[in-house]
Amino acid sequence: xxxLPVLVLNSGxxxxxxxxxxxxxxxxxxxxxxxxxxxxxxxGKFWIKDAAGNKLVDQNPALPTRAVAFKLVADALHSGDxxxxxxxxxxxxxxxxxxxxNQLITPELIDEMERYTAFAPLHTPIAVYIMREALRLFPGVxxxxxxxTYFHRTMxxxxxxxxIPEEYASIGVRRYxxxxxSYESIVYQLGTETPARLIVAHxxxxxxxxxxxxxxxxxxxxxxxxxxxIISGTRTGDIDPGVLLFVLRQIAAETPGTAEAAxxxxxxxxxKAGLLGVSGLTNDxxxxxxxxxxxxxxxxxxxxxxxxxxxxxxxxxxxxxxGLDMLVFTGGIGENDIASRAEICAGLGPLGIVLxxxxxxxxxxxxxxxxxxxxxxxxxPPAEDLMIVNHVVRLLAQ
Numbered sequence: 053x054x055x056l057p058v059l060v061l062n063s064g065x066x067x068x069x070x071x072x073x074x075x076x077x078x079x080x081x082x083x084x085x086x087x088x089x090x091x092x093x094x095x096g097k098f099w100i101k102d103a104a105g106n107k108l109v110d111q112n113p114a115l116p117t118r119a120v121a122f123k124l125v126a127d128a129l130h131s132g133d134x135x136x137x138x139x140x141x142x143x144x145x146x147x148x149x150x151x152x153x154n155q156l157i158t159p160e161l162i163d164e165m166e167r168y169t170a171f172a173p174l175h176t177p178i179a180v181y182i183m184r185e186a187l188r189l190f191p192g193v194x195x196x197x198x199x200x201t202y203f204h205r206t207m208x209x210x211x212x213x214x215x216i217p218e219e220y221a222s223i224g225v226r227r228y229x230x231x232x233x234s235y236e237s238i239v240y241q242l243g244t245e246t247p248a249r250l251i252v253a254h255x256x257x258x259x260x261x262x263x264x265x266x267x268x269x270x271x272x273x274x275x276x277x278x279x280x281x282i283i284s285g286t287r288t289g290d291i292d293p294g295v296l297l298f299v300l301r302q303i304a305a306e307t308p309g310t311a312e313a314a315x316x317x318x319x320x321x322x323x324k325a326g327l328l329g330v331s332g333l334t335n336d337x338x339x340x341x342x343x344x345x346x347x348x349x350x351x352x353x354x355x356x357x358x359x360x361x362x363x364x365x366x367x368x369x370x371x372x373x374x375g376l377d378m379l380v381f382t383g384g385i386g387e388n389d390i391a392s393r394a395e396i397c398a399g400l401g402p403l404g405i406v407l408x409x410x411x412x413x414x415x416x417x418x419x420x421x422x423x424x425x426x427x428x429x430x431x432x433p434p435a436e437d438l439m440i441v442n443h444v445v446r447l448l449a450q
Contacts, residue, residue: 057083058444059129059137060437061186063178066091068121072135073441080441084108084134088121098124100134108133118178119185126189139448140186140195141440143233144179145172145278147199149224154202154443157183157195165197171228171277173318196447198440203232206268211372214275227280229272231260231383234434238380239267240442241432247377251369253362254434255392256383257285257335261362263369271372273365279322282361285335288325289361296321330354337385337392359395366396370403378428379405387433388415397429405429 055076062069071085086100086109096115100108109128115121128134142157148168151161162183169176186195204212204227212227231254238252250264259282262272273281275290283289300317307313328335331354333343343351370376385392390412397407404426412420414431421429 056139056445056448057135057137058441059140060143060440061140061182062143062437062440063182064175066093068118068125068178068182070125071437072129072137073437074135075441075445080438082437085437086125086128088115088124091115091118091121096121100128118181122182122185122189126185130189137190137193139444140190140193141444142179142183142186142195142197143200143436143440144197145175145200145230146228147197147201149226151197152199152201152205154196154198154447156447157187157197159184159187161197168224172230174278174322194448196444198233198443200230200232201228203236204229204262204269204272207270207272211271225276227272227275229260229262229269230274230278231258231262232269233436233439234382235262235264235269235272237435237439238382238432239264240439241435242380247428249373249375249377250380251366251373251376251378252380252382253366253386253396254383255362255381255386255389258287259284259289259358259362259383259385261365261369263372265373271369277322282365283330283358284326286323286326286328288321288329291321327354327358330357337389341389341391355392355395359392362396363399366400366405367403376404376427378430381429381431382434387431390414393420393431403427 055074058073058075060071067087067089069087072083074081074083082103084100084102088096088098090096094114096113098109098111098113102108113124144165146168147165148171151165162180166180183195214226216225234254235252239246246267248266251261252264253261258278260272260274261282263270275281279287281289296317299320300313303313303316307316326335327340331340331351333351334340340351340355344355381393393412394407397405406422406425407420407429408422411418417433418431419428420431421427
């Protein structure tokens, strides 16, 4: 095939990340990447750097709205200083129950995905806005949605079904799973080394864990929304439903409107809980480690809950898989926090997971298990943008 410039757009609640790849036959070459950070503030950052890390754009604009932010990206790409994209791939956290396949974006498709904003309320509003703007600002360029739920579509019913009445199950309340592009990228990078029984822990500000058999997802920790599963930066993870009912009653006592009360409960569970809520300090692991070094007990408890929860999920997924051949850590914490990896694996020796402290003293890709560990433990950075490019090329070919 001829050289194909593919733009990847990955929007967050306060940022827009992007990259441009050149796809030619089986080769994928990253030409540049960039980001607009600090949307909604006067302290924005807009940067673009080439594949060697050289800054091509480095600005500090005011970014009062996402419209201003995305226009900076579009104007830069239209300036002639960069190759014009021939196709665009968008990361989408959730397409809801009706959109589970990666596909060409149309206005009707965006409307359908927007119906299910409640499945990923921190991510969907800006993602659908960017899709609409991309169709408008890049006329004639095909846009494709690439779903974080796509990798998890192979889960058996006993993994995705929830213990709820059919009236709710029938409208899409089920386990979907997220971080799918990250998990897919680990399997892609392992290639022929992908073992029959694999667990991948994606640990960052959002954290999840997935059980993979023969390269396919069979179970995952996140549920209907990214709030479920593992305690993460500002999210509760799995929690007794009675806690939410108790908190809701406290909120309802001073909040007359049902919708307003629901919004406050969502803020409680998704924005004020997790590492931030327990520590009372921060949702950033580096800040928590610094606080622990200073003797802060709440910070220590937050991190202990985090690492202990992950250990429990690893053990449970080993039961699902009937054993384990390889454990992979990925994501910002998984790649860089040496102490978290050691603490997660500390009690898993009887299950065949044994770290080598010297090998674990590393940031970035590595094998960190001991020579005699029955289970291989690796650190592999995710390659989500690359997966989006691969999907775009595949969909264009179809």
